[in-house]
Amino acid sequence: MKTFSHLHEKLSNGEFAVTGECGPPRGANTGVVDKKIKLLRGFVDAVNVTDNQTAIVRMSSIAASAHLVRAELEPVMQMVVRDRNRIAIQSDIMGAYSLGIRNILCLSGDHQKFGSQPDAMNVFDIDSVNLIRTVRDMRDTGKDMSGYTLDVAPQMFIGAAANPFADPFEYRVIRLAKKIDAGADFIQTQCIYNITRFKEWIRQANNEGLTDKVYILGGVTPLRSAGMARYMNNKVAGMDIPEDVIKRMDGVDKKDQADEGIKICLETIEELKGLKGVHGVHIMAIEWEEVVATIVEQADLK
Amino acid sequence: MITASQKPINEIIKLIAPYKKVLILGCGTCVKTCFAGGEDEVAVLASALRLSFKKKAMTIEIEEQTVERQCENEFIQEASVKMARNDATLSLACGAGVQAMVKRFAKNIVLPGVNTTFIGIQESQGIFTEECSGCGNCELGIFGGVCPVTRCAKKLLNGPCGGSQKGICEINPDTDCAWHLIIERLTTLGQLDNLKTYIPPKNWDTSLSGGPRKLVREDHII
Amino acid sequence: MNIDKKPKLTLFHCLNSFKETSSMFDGCQAKTVKMACSSMTKDIHLLKAFEAGADAVLVLVCPEKGCRYSEGSMRAKKRVDYVKTILDDIGMDSRAIEYIQHDSQKTTGLIKDIIQNNDIRA
Numbered sequence: 001m002k003t004f005s006h007l008h009e010k011l012s013n014g015e016f017a018v019t020g021e022c023g024p025p026r027g028a029n030t031g032v033v034d035k036k037i038k039l040l041r042g043f044v045d046a047v048n049v050t051d052n053q054t055a056i057v058r059m060s061s062i063a064a065s066a067h068l069v070r071a072e073l074e075p076v077m078q079m080v081v082r083d084r085n086r087i088a089i090q091s092d093i094m095g096a097y098s099l100g101i102r103n104i105l106c107l108s109g110d111h112q113k114f115g116s117q118p119d120a121m122n123v124f125d126i127d128s129v130n131l132i133r134t135v136r137d138m139r140d141t142g143k144d145m146s147g148y149t150l151d152v153a154p155q156m157f158i159g160a161a162a163n164p165f166a167d168p169f170e171y172r173v174i175r176l177a178k179k180i181d182a183g184a185d186f187i188q189t190q191c192i193y194n195i196t197r198f199k200e201w202i203r204q205a206n207n208e209g210l211t212d213k214v215y216i217l218g219g220v221t222p223l224r225s226a227g228m229a230r231y232m233n234n235k236v237a238g239m240d241i242p243e244d245v246i247k248r249m250d251g252v253d254k255k256d257q258a259d260e261g262i263k264i265c266l267e268t269i270e271e272l273k274g275l276k277g278v279h280g281v282h283i284m285a286i287e288w289e290e291v292v293a294t295i296v297e298q299a300d301l302k
Numbered sequence: 303m304i305t306a307s308q309k310p311i312n313e314i315i316k317l318i319a320p321y322k323k324v325l326i327l328g329c330g331t332c333v334k335t336c337f338a339g340g341e342d343e344v345a346v347l348a349s350a351l352r353l354s355f356k357k358k359a360m361t362i363e364i365e366e367q368t369v370e371r372q373c374e375n376e377f378i379q380e381a382s383v384k385m386a387r388n389d390a391t392l393s394l395a396c397g398a399g400v401q402a403m404v405k406r407f408a409k410n411i412v413l414p415g416v417n418t419t420f421i422g423i424q425e426s427q428g429i430f431t432e433e434c435s436g437c438g439n440c441e442l443g444i445f446g447g448v449c450p451v452t453r454c455a456k457k458l459l460n461g462p463c464g465g466s467q468k469g470i471c472e473i474n475p476d477t478d479c480a481w482h483l484i485i486e487r488l489t490t491l492g493q494l495d496n497l498k499t500y501i502p503p504k505n506w507d508t509s510l511s512g513g514p515r516k517l518v519r520e521d522h523i524i
Numbered sequence: 525m526n527i528d529k530k531p532k533l534t535l536f537h538c539l540n541s542f543k544e545t546s547s548m549f550d551g552c553q554a555k556t557v558k559m560a561c562s563s564m565t566k567d568i569h570l571l572k573a574f575e576a577g578a579d580a581v582l583v584l585v586c587p588e589k590g591c592r593y594s595e596g597s598m599r600a601k602k603r604v605d606y607v608k609t610i611l612d613d614i615g616m617d618s619r620a621i622e623y624i625q626h627d628s629q630k631t632t633g634l635i636k637d638i639i640q641n642n643d644i645r646a
């Protein structure tokens with residue numbers, strides 16, 4: 001079987017995969033990217049490079065991904081449909097592939113309302129499901145959206161996001177199926193703190209036979225403090241941090257809260273490892289990349 | 303209907319300040335219904351402007367008139383007498399009305415007094431909501447009659463984003479998630495299977511993206 | 525303000541609930557407008573009162589529960605608030621317009637106080 005990337009290869013061998021995350025800098029400083037590369041290289045199979053996440057203007061995900069390629073750390077280039085129409089999308093996919101980028105994560109993108117440019121015009125020409133389909137069709141038919149045969153068509157391993165914690169819950173699995181139909185090869189989920197709800201979601205996905213068709217990487221983010229937990233729960237769209245998790249963070253001394261957060265994260269990973277239908281873990285240590293090595297080692301993921 | 307809201311008075315004052323005689327021209331259709339530019343609003347604005355100019359010891363003559371519809375020639379014509387004797391006309395109609403006036407009165411100054419906002423409805427007394435973007439290619443049938451192109455902040459056609467929580471859109475606690483409404487409605491109608499339908503990329507050529515649009519009815523052209 | 529010049533006051537009130545007496549307006553030139561319901565005082569009437577030279581405008585509303593047309597006094601209050609925003613926008617003092625809730629015991633006294641204390645002046 002042809003594999004499109006190292007991440008793909010690892011997953012197709014049935015190994016438990018680990019991906020990390022790297023947010024590009026607010027500026028053109030490659031030093032920031034290099035620093036994150038050093039912290040992550042050797043500990044993860046691939047690294048998501050975010051695309052103007054939370055609609056804050058940053059170095060482009062294509063460029064930052066290219067820096068990762070150069071440093072031999074495999075990127076998962078994130079691409080949102082918020083900022084590009086189908087012309088730019090296709091062109092960027094070709095460009096990214098030409099730079100050696102082999103994984104793509106297709107997203108709708110956070111609305112610009114809460115970003116650094118709330119006065120911007122958004123695009124949303126096609127939605128994330130159609131972005132997935134576009135990359136798939138390029139790869140599998142060699143054609144662009146207009147039906148034109150490309151001389152070299154990008155061959156990418158295609159990812160999509162799923163949020164088991166968003167509403168309406170019953171619809172979440174239908175949406176997953178739609179993304180798989182469109183061509184998603186792997187799924188990275190929203191951060192898991194509500195493991196009960198996650199288990200219910202994965203059970204439904206197993207029942208529908210979806211986990212045989214797609215690799216699922218459960219998302220985790222170590223909490224640094226009780227304050228962060230509360231903030232994320234209230235302010236970040238689609239985030240579900242149950243009361244008992246927040247209480248547990250509150251229950252320990254301020255200076256020990258980060259350790260407690262890592263502990264919770266490790267417990268979640270342990271649960272995920274034992275779940276049928278979960279093929280890996282996606283560690284999003286936002287601006288806390290140095291903790292990834294610890295988590296990977298203590299969770300025995302190396 | 304088309305909704306609009308009146309511009310801040312100070313912006314209007316700046317717009318009309320260069321002129322000595324100004325006609326405030328209302329429109330008796332959509333903007334009347336949304337309390338932005340009907341007869342009543344014309345009267346209030348005229349009075350406020352008079353008070354304001356008086357306070358600043360400036361003089362201005364203001365005339366008032368409201369026509370049934372500023373977007374139709376037939377009604378616009380009624381304004382011609384007063385327009386002719388004023389230096390400028392401040393139109394409280396939507397952008398279409400203002401431009402209809404401009405087309406009819408090529409030499410007159412016509413200024414906008416309202417900000418035209420959207421195609422919508424009065425959901426309840428005093429609350430107006432946007433419902434349609436005039437995309438030129440209506441697919442309400444498959445979405446249970448709720449338009450995701452207009453009412454989903456991300457124009458998602460294949461289901462809700464990950465930010466939808468408890469029926470509320472991630473961008474604003476006052477905004478319903480369009481997809482929540484679609485799913486609710488399809489549940490009521492027993493058409494939940496529609497959700498599984500794959501919706502291909504939308505053809506935006508029929509929308510404003512395709513350039514300003516024109517509607518031609520051959521059978522009505524003489 | 526010129527001491528000799530008595531301030532001009534325009535009072536809008538609902539005829540269902542209030543009887544005027546001339547003495548309550550001592551110290552000012554008062555003009556009263558009786559309405560079938562205070563809700564009938566449209567924003568344009570209030571502005572026109574100022575255009576006609578009023579220094580201050582008062583709207584006497586019935587207690588919300590006591591309004592014969594249930595929502596009348598609520599509407600009147602909202603109109604007064606709206607006109608206040610207009611006055612602010614055009615640089616006039618929004619305190620020049622107020623509503624007072626009618627209370628058969630207190631209203632006369634309230635109006636007198638307002639006039640005497642020069643509380644409201646354009």
Ligand code: SF4
Pocket residue numbers: 453454455456457458461462463464465466467470471472473478479480481482
């Ligand atoms: S929350 Fe619902 S309406 Fe808002 S952007 Fe997401 S899918 Fe669209």
